[in-house]
Amino acid sequence: MNRRNFVTVVGGALGASATPALGAIERAFAAVAAVAPPQLATDEAFWESIRAQFPVTHDFIQLENGYYSITADPVLENYIRHVREVNAISSYYMRTKQVDDKLAVRRELARLLGCADGELIITRNTTESLDTVIAGFDWKPGDEAVMADQDYGSMLDMFKLQARRHGVVNRVVSVPMQPKSDDEIVAVYERAITPKTRLLMVCHMINITGQILPVRKIVEMAHRRGVLVMVDGAHTFGQLDFKIGDLGGCDYYGSSLHKWLGVPLGAGILYVRRDRVAPLWQLYGDASFADDDIRKLNHTGTHPAATDLAILDAIRFHETIGIARKAARLRYLQHYWTDKVRGMRRIVVNTPEAIERSGVTANVGVEGMAPADLAKTLFDKYRIFTVAIDGAGVHGVRVTPHLFTTTAELDALVRALTQIAA
Numbered sequence: 485m486n487r488r489n490f491v492t493v494v495g496g497a498l499g500a501s502a503t504p505a506l507g508a509i510e511r512a513f514a515a516v517a518a519v520a521p522p523q524l525a526t527d528e529a530f531w532e533s534i535r536a537q538f539p540v541t542h543d544f545i546q547l548e549n550g551y552y553s554i555t556a557d558p559v560l561e562n563y564i565r566h567v568r569e570v571n572a573i574s575s576y577y578m579r580t581k582q583v584d585d586k587l588a589v590r591r592e593l594a595r596l597l598g599c600a601d602g603e604l605i606i607t608r609n610t611t612e613s614l615d616t617v618i619a620g621f622d623w624k625p626g627d628e629a630v631m632a633d634q635d636y637g638s639m640l641d642m643f644k645l646q647a648r649r650h651g652v653v654n655r656v657v658s659v660p661m662q663p664k665s666d667d668e669i670v671a672v673y674e675r676a677i678t679p680k681t682r683l684l685m686v687c688h689m690i691n692i693t694g695q696i697l698p699v700r701k702i703v704e705m706a707h708r709r710g711v712l713v714m715v716d717g718a719h720t721f722g723q724l725d726f727k728i729g730d731l732g733g734c735d736y737y738g739s740s741l742h743k744w745l746g747v748p749l750g751a752g753i754l755y756v757r758r759d760r761v762a763p764l765w766q767l768y769g770d771a772s773f774a775d776d777d778i779r780k781l782n783h784t785g786t787h788p789a790a791t792d793l794a795i796l797d798a799i800r801f802h803e804t805i806g807i808a809r810k811a812a813r814l815r816y817l818q819h820y821w822t823d824k825v826r827g828m829r830r831i832v833v834n835t836p837e838a839i840e841r842s843g844v845t846a847n848v849g850v851e852g853m854a855p856a857d858l859a860k861t862l863f864d865k866y867r868i869f870t871v872a873i874d875g876a877g878v879h880g881v882r883v884t885p886h887l888f889t890t891t892a893e894l895d896a897l898v899r900a901l902t903q904i905a906a
Contacts, residue, residue: 506558509537510804521812528891531813534805535888544867545893550691550719550845550884551871555748555798562797563748566790582789589795593753596799597737598727604755605782606792610718611638613738613754614685616781617714618642620764621683625651630676630684632659633876636691636716643685653680658877659690659697662836666698670705681711688720688731692873692882694818694835694845696724703732712736712760719743721753723814723843725807728755735760747798750791754781810887814844817885821894822846830905834873834880847873849880850905858904866900 512533516524524530537556540546546554555563570577586606594601607613618639623646631643633656646652655676663669673684684706689696703713714736720726722744728737737755741747756764762776770783802810819839825848826833834847850858855872859881862868870881885894 505537505561506801506804509534509558509801513804513806513809521806521809522816524809525812525816531887532890535890538886538888540888544863544869545896546869547883547885547889547893547897548869548871549886549889550743550882552742552749553744553746553886554888555742555746555794556801559746559794559797559801560748563790563794566793570789570793578786578789585789586792589792592796592799597721597753597755598729599755600758602778603758603761604753605778606795607738607752607754607782608750608784609742609752610716610738610740611636613752614639614714614716614736615642616754616767617736617738617756617764618646618683619767620781621646622763622765623650623652623682626653626680627651627682628653628655628678628680630655630657630673630681630711632657632685632687632690634659634690634692634878635685635687636718639685639716655681659695661693661695661834661877663841666701669698670701673702674705674709677706677709677711681709683714684711685714685716688715688717689724689843689845691716691719691845692834692876692878693847694719694842694882694884696720696841696843699734700730700732703734707733714738719843719845721745722802722807723811725811733757741795741798745795745798745802747795748791750788751795756781805887811843813887814885815839815842817889817891817894818842818844818846820891821883821898822848824898825901828902828905831901832880834878844886845882845884847878847880847882848901850901853904855879855881861904862897862900866896868897868900 538554539557590604590606591601594604629643629652643654647654657672657676659672660668686699686702687697688699699715706713712735715731715734717737717739721739735757739753741751742749756778761778766780768783770780773780822833825831830851832849832851834849835842849855855874859870859872862870870883873880873882
């Protein structure tokens, strides 16, 4: 490809894939367009063909996709192409094309989330997104923030830092693992709010258990009390079928793109409601944007452009599958194995049973066995990779299948847990 053609490709049709494999996948899903997502979710032969599009390892069963999931081959091939093409003209691309291309990507992400592109920036991950908000608040001594002990540790650490630095008081609640109703969860957060509360953080899906929280009801309750709400959506963007408007007008939302959207490592998003942008302080001294311009929060310096470009390839792959079909398959996989082990002697499932209260992620423990020992046994003896969770009232291993996971692999997990518990 000569330089003129390269500039045309990168500066123009960024979403156009050069990978024939994606065309085959598009035809495969077109052939099942009339099949209802819950029905398609159970078709193992169909999903086996989708598995072929992922570079799945044969060394072990990968059930820890909630941290970082495999990038599909069509997306990975385009990502490598972007790396080569940007590298070919290096600083010319960075100085003449990067800004326009990143805006095109932001617009597509905003379309997926259902917000304006002026309310969204591309970050590196959820932690960077939400820590930008926490550190950007104009905290005063005695201000209060509400969060849960099941929240992600990096954000809890950032709130602790604000307590040390600014005198913020952190009120930490515990979310019931088997709630009887949404109102029970909402009440837990509401009881922690005082007249001094300024910000409430809530997980859309708790990362250690997979529990989906009633975010809309929590946001509406907090807003009635004059409290802003920041939503940790690390595990929901690209997994659940929703738009930002479904979350009750939340003020801030952050997510990672390397989990369920399938982008290579190094990309996340931060949504800030338009009227909440101006009061936030940026972390770095970029004076080139107005106070009400969200780009003031996005001073990244020289950043790997190929990762941003690959977001469009991942979006195309994601939309080829379709979020309704994707969500149905992932939820089916979780219940396929948890329904088999729930109620077994010595086995504890640390995830709500009600289907609407969880997605693909679940947590399982064995009574009398430390989570670290369970994770080690699963891997060393059964070649099943999970991650140990031992805190915030949760003692077990987190299990996160993906679209390429087979029911045969989950049967292996069930057999392993049965033998260990026996």
